[in-house]
Amino acid sequence: MRNIIVNGEKRAVEATTLDALLSLLDYKGSWIATAVNGEIVRRAERNAYALADGDRVEILSPMQGG
Amino acid sequence: MLDLYGVEITSRLFLGTARYPSPKILADAVRTSRTEIVTVSLRRETAGGKAGGSFLDLIAALGVRILPNTAGCHSVREAVTTAQMAREIFQTNWVKLEVIGHHDTLQPDVFALVEAARILSEDGFEVFPYTTDDLVVAERLVEAGCKVLMPWCAPIGSAMGPVNLPALRAMRAHFAEIPLIVDAGLGRPSHAAAVMELGYEAVLLNTAVANASDPVTMAGAFADAIEAGRAGFKAGLLEPRDMAVSSTPVIGKAVFS
Numbered sequence: 001m002r003n004i005i006v007n008g009e010k011r012a013v014e015a016t017t018l019d020a021l022l023s024l025l026d027y028k029g030s031w032i033a034t035a036v037n038g039e040i041v042r043r044a045e046r047n048a049y050a051l052a053d054g055d056r057v058e059i060l061s062p063m064q065g066g
Numbered sequence: 067m068l069d070l071y072g073v074e075i076t077s078r079l080f081l082g083t084a085r086y087p088s089p090k091i092l093a094d095a096v097r098t099s100r101t102e103i104v105t106v107s108l109r110r111e112t113a114g115g116k117a118g119g120s121f122l123d124l125i126a127a128l129g130v131r132i133l134p135n136t137a138g139c140h141s142v143r144e145a146v147t148t149a150q151m152a153r154e155i156f157q158t159n160w161v162k163l164e165v166i167g168h169h170d171t172l173q174p175d176v177f178a179l180v181e182a183a184r185i186l187s188e189d190g191f192e193v194f195p196y197t198t199d200d201l202v203v204a205e206r207l208v209e210a211g212c213k214v215l216m217p218w219c220a221p222i223g224s225a226m227g228p229v230n231l232p233a234l235r236a237m238r239a240h241f242a243e244i245p246l247i248v249d250a251g252l253g254r255p256s257h258a259a260a261v262m263e264l265g266y267e268a269v270l271l272n273t274a275v276a277n278a279s280d281p282v283t284m285a286g287a288f289a290d291a292i293e294a295g296r297a298g299f300k301a302g303l304l305e306p307r308d309m310a311v312s313s314t315p316v317i318g319k320a321v322f323s
Contacts (some may be wrong), residue, residue, distance in 0.1 A: 006113075007110040007111075007112075008110070025113040025114070026113055026114035027111065027113065027114070028114075029111075029116065029118065029119045030119075031118045031119045031122050031155055032111055032118065032155070033108070033151035033152070033154045033155050034151075035147050035151060038143055038144075038147055039147060040147050040150040040151055040154070042154060043154065058110065059110065059111050060108040060109060060110060060111060060118075060148075060151055060155075061108065061109065061110075061111035061115070061117065061118020061119070061121075061122075061155070062106055062107070062108060062118045062119075062121050062122045062125070062155060062156070063106070063107050063108065063109040063117065063118060063121055064082075064083045064084040064085070064086075064092070064106065064107065064121065065082060065083060065084050065105050065106045065107025065108075065134075065135045065137050066082030066083070066084045066085075066105055066107075066135070066137065066222070066270075066272035066273065
């Protein structure tokens, strides 16, 4: 188990990669973008991106803006 | 035609997509405004959520160009990462760069703004910086790679209109070759006409339309005012003077005494 902070919420998860974390938490859309510890992790890099204890993951999607 | 980073635009109204009473009213306001460019943002998605996808579908159906923003970012790093994430989602190098420096006025942190603009320009972004009317900051932004400037005319959402017309006029005179777009603080169609009469290329609106009692009608009113202001500027405005100048010719006037 790893302790990961996902969009500001602490979670204990089995996932070892960012891709696995997204599947586990049911993030499916092609419209999301991800960052870990403040740096972007592009779609193509998620599969190989190994998560570490304490990582801060941000999962963003489009919304209304001015 | 307005040239923005090599893209030719006809409409001089950019519209924000936030704070409308409903998605339908947003869509109708976009159509009535005749805009070709809308701003959008990024926020945290909920697990299993589809909100972002639904919104993206709504915008895609409108057939307009997307200008993603970095609203809510308070540091260079936040703004740069958000811009990179927006580029991946929206598939555009355009970014409306906001780095907020003050909570009450939402004034840009111009120091961080210039640094973020430089990093993003070097990374291939085409930056639309939300800035103040400060000429020195604007110079630095141009040096950093910005080919468009977006000064505020009053704080975001304040509806005060152009509170410092001389500063906007100075900016226009100083940056004759750079497209200038007023990005914040407009409240009324007459405000938009006033800045267009100064020779600004376009305005970006959101709250003044979205929070009107009737956003769809207001979008059209702004569109008309912007076109009128632009036409007035192009036609050559009369300079004010202190004394009266008779409009009716006096030659051939009858003499009765």
